[in-house]
Amino acid sequence: MNTLISKCKEARKPLVVAGCVPQGSRDTKELEGVSVVGVQQIDRVVEVVEETLKGHEVRLLTRKTLPALDLPKVRKNKFIEILPINVGCLGACTYCKTKHARGHLGSYTVDSLVGRVKTVIADGVREIWLSSEDTGAYGRDIGANLPTLLNAIVAELPPDGSTMLRIGMTNPPYILEHLKEIADVLRHPCVYSFLHVPVQSGSDAILTAMNREYTVSEFRTVVDTLNELVPGMQIATDIICGFPGETDGDFAQTVNLVKEYKFPQVHISQFYPRPGTPAARMKKVPSTIVKKRSRELTSVFEAFTPYNGMEGRVERIWITEIATDGIHLVGHTKGYVQVLVIGPESLLGASAIVKITSVGRWSVFGEVIETLNTVPTKRTPNQENSSACCKSYASYACSNEPEPCSCRPDSCEAQLTSEECTVSKNNSWIEDRNSKNLIGWFLRRRRNHVQKMKEDGITPRLKKKQIWVLGNMSEWGIIDRALLGGMFVSFSIIIAVVIRLGFRIMSSNES
Ligand code: SF4
Structure with missing residues (x-):
């Protein structure tokens, strides 16, 4: 981010920086002279851009009520809606900078979220990803809870199974008391049987130092219960290697936990002290040890073969x-x-x-x-609203579900x-x-590429110029280049043969 900011400043471009970082680190030197808009003021971004274009520096970082859910948006993927169900969390993890930016838990109401779900389904969205710093904590500030929200949303999903719900990351503490209800929701055919539950460490001593507010045994309860109650359940987790105070024994407990559960996805990170957090003041584990542990855990995880046995299914x-x-x-x-x-x-x-x-x-x-x-x-607009419904949905529908x-x-x-x-x-x-063949595939691929550039607002001519000016042909894959090279060589040989034949015919005519 700092590199981008420097580039923009050097090019004297008007610049607005938005999101968690300016909110959590407002005094960062790089943000001097730059307009910034924090996470809870994002609905005022148009104002900020207009003022910045006039040459003013604007800083909107105070917290206010939750931004509206229906702000205009351009989806990165038109089939996926990322729907925040709350901002902030109830935690106070000692390594976390996010909390500085996002603050205390602020949940949207069940009605407003259900209303948003109805709208995006009518828009043609096919996956709804609920997002949150801690999904399990949802609603505790407004007298609601996660199962109530999930059941209300699931009731709106099209019964033909055309739109799926993905539940976002949840920490163990607040989900513990709702495990059975959450399992019921995860079994629903329109909900992915998948949950991201970050454990961070397999050692209770380290979890205490992180102030994670759960024990390894409670994490096990979450995983074991969901695995038992939800067929085909997949749980992803996160691990921080080399948290201050982590001993070889603590790390061994983490490795054993990962080996035991063979999680299909583990996000492994090396501890990095975020300025202003309590963990940044703790005594660090030497970086060589942190790197070694991270490599070791990565090789343990990469040795798993979670999908073996799926062939033929x-x-x-x-x-x-x-x-x-x-x-x-x-x-x-x-x-x-x-x-x-x-x-x-x-x-x-x-x-x-x-x-x-x-x-x-x-x-x-x-x-x-x-x-x-x-x-x-x-x-037609009418069909848009009714796309969820289908007479023959019964064969794939939720009829046998709770x-x-x-x-x-x-x-x-x-x-x-x-x-x-x-x-x-x-x-x-x-x-x-x-009709699939190599040339057809190649042409389709180029067409897709041109189409994508158009969608990105870049004309092929301009893009080509950009690619060559930057000396970067990464947009052309190696197969593209090999195919093009092959076609060019074949074409050249044919031309050479034709010319040679022409000369021969001419010389034989002359003789
Ligand atoms: S890491 Fe802890 S403090 Fe930070 S957002 Fe997650 S739950 Fe909240």
């Missing part, structure tokens, strides 16, 4: 992204296992039945058998014809697969 997945290789589409199973499939872009926003063909360390590969819930290409389906026949049948109901085989995928 048939799973339903929800597809929302194009993989960074530009070839595969990315979907997730109900347990939030990442599945890479090859298919047309019309599968984005759809769900599909896939057969798992092979597994890797971080994801699995699948073959699409059947496509469900494709995104209609043309929609929560009642919210799709009422009276509201469904009048609005969608059976042709619009997309719980069916997708012939375009089969056609696309039949």
Whole structure:
């Protein structure tokens, strides 16, 4: 961030810095002379930009009421809505800078969140990610609680399973008393059976030093209960290596915990003292030891093979992204296992039945058998609002699940014809697969790339210029370049052969 700020200052560009860092570290030297807008004033960003463009420096950092949930937004992925359910938390972790920025817990009401969920489903969103510093603490400041919120949201999800809910990160303390209700929600077919529960350390002594307000045994209760009550449950966790005071014995307990549970995802970080936090004043573990522990834990974790045995399984997945290789589409199973499939872009926003063909360390590969819930290409406003409903939803619906389906026949049948109901085989995928070849794939890839540049507001000509000016061809993958090179060489050989043949014919005519 500091590098970007320096670049902008050197180029004498008007600059606004927003988010946690200016809020939590307002006196940072780099922020001098720059407009800043804090996390709770983000709804005034237009004002700040306008004033900055006039040459004024604006600083809006005071805390006020929660920003509105329905501020205009451009989604990074149009199929995914990231919905904050609260700001701040009830914790006081000794290493945490976020708390300085986000402050004490401030929860949105259940009604306002449910209203937002209805709106984004009507917008065509296919995944709703609830986000929070600590999801488990939701509502304690307003007399509500997490199960109440989750049940209210789940009741609004389309019963054809076209929109999935992902519950955000939760610390163990506040979720403990609601574990059974949370498990009920996680079993719902429209909710990913996935939870991110950061443990940070496998040693109670270190958890106390971190002021995490739970013990390893309580963390185990969370994981064991959810694993027992939710089929296919996946739990991700975080570990901080080398927290001040961490002994070899403490670290060994962490390694043993990770080995025991074989978490499919572990975010491993090395302790870094954040200025102004209590942990920054504690005696540090030497950095060589911190790095060694981090490497050791990483190699323990990377040796796991969490997806072995999935080959041949048939799973339903929800597809929302194009993989960074530009070839595969990315979907997730109900347990939030990442599945890479090859298919047309019309599968984005759809769900599909896939057969798992092979597994890797971080994801699995699948073959699409059947496509469900494709995104209609043309929609009337009326259809937008009713896309959740489908006459034949029953075959994939929530009927055998604890929560009642919210799709009422009276509201469904009048609005969608059976042709619009997309719980069916997708012939375009089969056609696309039949017409798949290397040149076709290459052209599709280039077309996607150009399309993406257009969406980013960059014309291909400008982008090309930028790439060459910067001497950076990273936008062209190695396969692109090899293919282009191959085509160029083949073309040159053909031209040379034609010219040579021409000369021969001419010389034989002359003789
Ligand atoms: S690390 Fe602790 S203090 Fe920081 S946001 Fe999370 S719960 Fe709150």
